[in-house]
Amino acid sequence: MFFMDRRDAGRQLADRLGHLKGAEVVVLGLPRGGVPVAAEVADALGAPLDVCLVRKLGVPFQPELGMGAIGENRVRVNNDDVVRAAHVTADEMGEVEARERLVLESRARLYRGVRAPIGLEGRTALVVDDGVATGSTARAACQIARARGAARIVLAVPVAPHDWTARLGGDADEFVCVHTPRTFRAIGQFYVDFSQTGDDEVVACLDEAIARPPSTRRTGPRHAVPGDREVDVRAGTTVLRGQLTVPAGAAGIVVFAHGSGSSRHSPRNRFVAAGLNRAGLGVLLFDLLTEDEEANQANVFDTGLLARRLADATVWLRGQSEADGRAVGYFGASTGAAAAL
Template identity: 45%
Template sequence: MYFKDRTDAGRQLAEHLLNYEKVPDGIVIGLPRGGVVLAVEVAKRLDLPLDVVCPRKIGAPMNPEFAIGAITETGEGIFNKEAIDYLAVSDEYIKETVEYEKQQAQRRLILYRPGMPPRDLKDKVVIIVDDGLATGSTMKAAIKSIKAEGAKQIVAAIPVSPTDTYAEIREMVDDTVCLSTPPMFQAVGQFYEQFMSTQDDDVVEIMSEYNQ
């Protein structure tokens, strides 16, 4: 399955979430930056509020694109112990990187939610949306954070994911929607005709317009 762009993927995803339309205490959470483009389409279709959680990847030393974990603005995080042990990543590196990425996540949360009240997910039905999964580290961190905030039910919604990552996510939440789990998976972007980078300004505009 291929998607024209993130907006198209969000609209397709929304059609598979109609059992959550106007669900009491429901809210859609987008994972910045790209996931927010899909999340706003889901929120519009389901007639639900839109908010964000800001997970940040913890990259390996000398190879920051390789995730050894992820953390959110609340400090909730997940770590790949096998990768950390294999790469002999020091406790000092993890501590320093976690603190830096936590600060970056907090900065982004403030930027993306201008004028909005503090996020309240206690006893909510939370639909988490991203533009796709690879290792799933940021989605896992978001799930852990949202659980810690007291969500009543968590739904993970993504257009595409590797089979093994999707299986791991399914174990962590109450419900999942994934439109495609292709056997040959290299990167999320390969399943989009257009996969332009989403900028901070794009997220701010989406959040401001939807929540005005």
């Protein structure tokens, strides 16, 4: 295992990309798993973050065989060799593109809302994914970025096969990778946590990047917020991992009661928590369930169990020096909202 999760992978990857700091760079994350990685890279470089939306154009009678790809702004790149070998007509190509274009536009609305894509003309496009296996998606993304006017393409990933640059040829001007093992079966084998990235996490990453003023983007190592510490929350005989952040002068502490499998690592939870910290409130982010307990879906929807854990966590919190004399409130989401009530 090389990485704890995609955020950890992004931080390690960012350490290899310091030479791009201060350049005209746009960081493009490949949805969905590449976006949390790209968010860490964009934060480290102080660069804008966007998604690189790509849809493969599959041969009509053999969809897994790519005959091209499409991106936003009506960009299309063709694999002429495949088109000729498969005898794909212009009408067939048009039908496939129209179908995939609808999916691409739907994803764009989901991820960005009404925001337009960040322009790439004359800039360096830093294409980031959570890893490269076959390289087909990464190649398409680089080609799309080039077609959108990027002056330079840098493809950066945490992990890839040892011969990955040979596979990708001239699709990028620069390749950056943290680990290139010779034994490579799947990207997920190099992560402790390679759970699926949801659409809400992609949206949260993009929203957080936009909300962060340029002056607050870090240009060096990440520093903890004052009053921030990892904690072990006692709930009866169970120990729950958490993070307690109480800025100086905080008026109170908000305990997060997330649910439905969410965790203290959720980018959306962290985004809201950061906003509360800026408003002068402390935050306790903790996992209501252990990893073993989360494996049983019945626990995830057991409101009584979650409520008892929340009550125990409140008792624990009131015993901490940071909570002395401070009010305690709750922020509930999904099944956690029921537990909070």
